[in-house]
Amino acid sequence: MWKWFHQLASPPHFYRISAILSPWLAVPGLLLIAYGTWQGLFVVPMDYQQGDAFRIIYVHVPSAYLSLMAYMIMATSGGIGLIWRIKLAHAVAAAAAPIGAAFTFLALCTGSIWGRPMWGTWWEWGDPRMMSELILLFLYFGYMALRSAIDDTTKADKASAVLALVGIVNVVIVHFSVEWWSSLHQGQTVFKKGTMDADMKAALFVMIIGFTLLFGSMLLRRIRTEVLYRERRTRWVREMILSPEGGA
Amino acid sequence: MDAFAMGDYGAYVWSCVALTLVIVVFTDWRARLRHKRVYREIEVRLKALEDRE
Numbered sequence: 197m198w199k200w201f202h203q204l205a206s207p208p209h210f211y212r213i214s215a216i217l218s219p220w221l222a223v224p225g226l227l228l229i230a231y232g233t234w235q236g237l238f239v240v241p242m243d244y245q246q247g248d249a250f251r252i253i254y255v256h257v258p259s260a261y262l263s264l265m266a267y268m269i270m271a272t273s274g275g276i277g278l279i280w281r282i283k284l285a286h287a288v289a290a291a292a293a294p295i296g297a298a299f300t301f302l303a304l305c306t307g308s309i310w311g312r313p314m315w316g317t318w319w320e321w322g323d324p325r326m327m328s329e330l331i332l333l334f335l336y337f338g339y340m341a342l343r344s345a346i347d348d349t350t351k352a353d354k355a356s357a358v359l360a361l362v363g364i365v366n367v368v369i370v371h372f373s374v375e376w377w378s379s380l381h382q383g384q385t386v387f388k389k390g391t392m393d394a395d396m397k398a399a400l401f402v403m404i405i406g407f408t409l410l411f412g413s414m415l416l417r418r419i420r421t422e423v424l425y426r427e428r429r430t431r432w433v434r435e436m437i438l439s440p441e442g443g444a
Numbered sequence: 445m446d447a448f449a450m451g452d453y454g455a456y457v458w459s460c461v462a463l464t465l466v467i468v469v470f471t472d473w474r475a476r477l478r479h480k481r482v483y484r485e486i487e488v489r490l491k492a493l494e495d496r497e
Binding site: 255306309310410418421425428 | 451452457459464467468472479482486489490
């Protein structure tokens, strides 16, 4: 078990394994998303208060969940890279940032579109959930800007890891903002009993699992690129690219 | 058609679905493009080095 885990930290081994693993996550992920979308949009009953507008939940909640998960992966990997100096961990952190930013942007946009018919406004500047999610997007942008501003990869890894670790505070704020402060945004729904019809919840979990698998596949693909770039002067990359079969 | 109209909320629901599709496809496409570019750059550099040797 541990041997397999340690082997994963080896860039050439990870590069090969991730190429195999990525489609195995993407295909079931896409199938689950297709099934969940069909269930969520056409099969499950409409909400008695929100009508059909509640169906936005099937893209909004998975996006919001992934916006936080991607940040936790980015910060944890950055921390592991800082403490144990595992090169692959920094590659994981760098790869997670653009995907996390994309899902955060998506969560903000779908939340805003949902808010218009439900709250009567696209955006509320004083709302703690909206503002902390917006700060999360700026943290992602700051992280990526910091990385690209420093030419030395080792220095960029260290500086961006520190920024990511500091930003964890905001992830906690995003999660608990609806409990700590008065917010337009509804409170915890998904994991509370009696807040949602079982069919609605089942379709939502299908979407969350589907999005997570797709996220995993996208993350692996981006880590492969990071590994390739960082290892571009190594022997294994040279041998792989110049071999008659070539790499991918 | 009622199923697509979503009451009066069709525009809101479908715009969210469309936006999700666009963002996910765009993010994945950018990742594939960058991988190809990085791979190509390394390949060109290595072949140039090999020719020099």
